[in-house]
Amino acid sequence: MTFRLVTWNINSVRARVGLLAQLAQALNPDVICLQEIKVENDKFPTDAITEIGYGHQAVFGMKAYHGVATLSKQPLTKEVRHNWCGKDDARHIAVTVAGNVELHNLYIPAGGDVPDPALNDKFAHKLQFFEEQTAWWSEQKGRSRRILVGDLNVAPLETDVWSHKQLLKVVSHTPIEVEHYARMEAAHGWVDAVRHVIPPADTLYSWWSYRARDWRASNKGRRLDHVWVTPALKGAVKDAFVYDEARDWEKASDHAPVVVDLDL
């Protein structure tokens, strides 16, 4: 069966339950992975999301910042909340979907403005997060069917940013971040499912700043949101796209949903 997976940094789930319903209506995904839900667990809009059709919810939230949630039409099992860098800051939740596929939903630290770990604690945290993930994934054995999605806050390719040259010293596209991202990807043999479908030579973005007057006209985007699969699932990937229409919705998130269809 075709399994449709969406990952979306929603930038506050309470501010955009209506847009979540719009997304469900337009794309009818089997599973939706949200980041930056910005709400603690007991204030999560469980009932409203159940009414939209997603009664199975794995939520890892905190007050005001970060937070991830995985929503499903079918039951989710084996929910695990992971903490990294000695913080309890709600950036990673794992579940099992479609019987035997382990799905990891991540929100990697943005990293602040100054791309120097000696001057900026947030950037140091981002690099440490990648290092801990890399070590952990290199030790994970035994399960061939895995998917990792989320706002990884790195645009790795030159075609993942509006100007490679102008963003070399901008957090999200600096060489040290791209190296950390690549090491984490290699640590578990991950395959970039979106670039498996859309050629790496094509420009592709999933985030456009709120600060542009006209985001589509200026088109100064970055591809920060990703879907990775293990090699065993590479052949199952049938389609992938960025649903940039959602960036035009009223009171939109600054991120667009990323969609991947798999034959599971």
Next chain:
DNA sequence: ATGGTTGTTTAACAA
């Protein structure tokens, strides 16, 4: 070179 916007929570802070 600078400033531009949004959400959460109430003057910043994070993105």
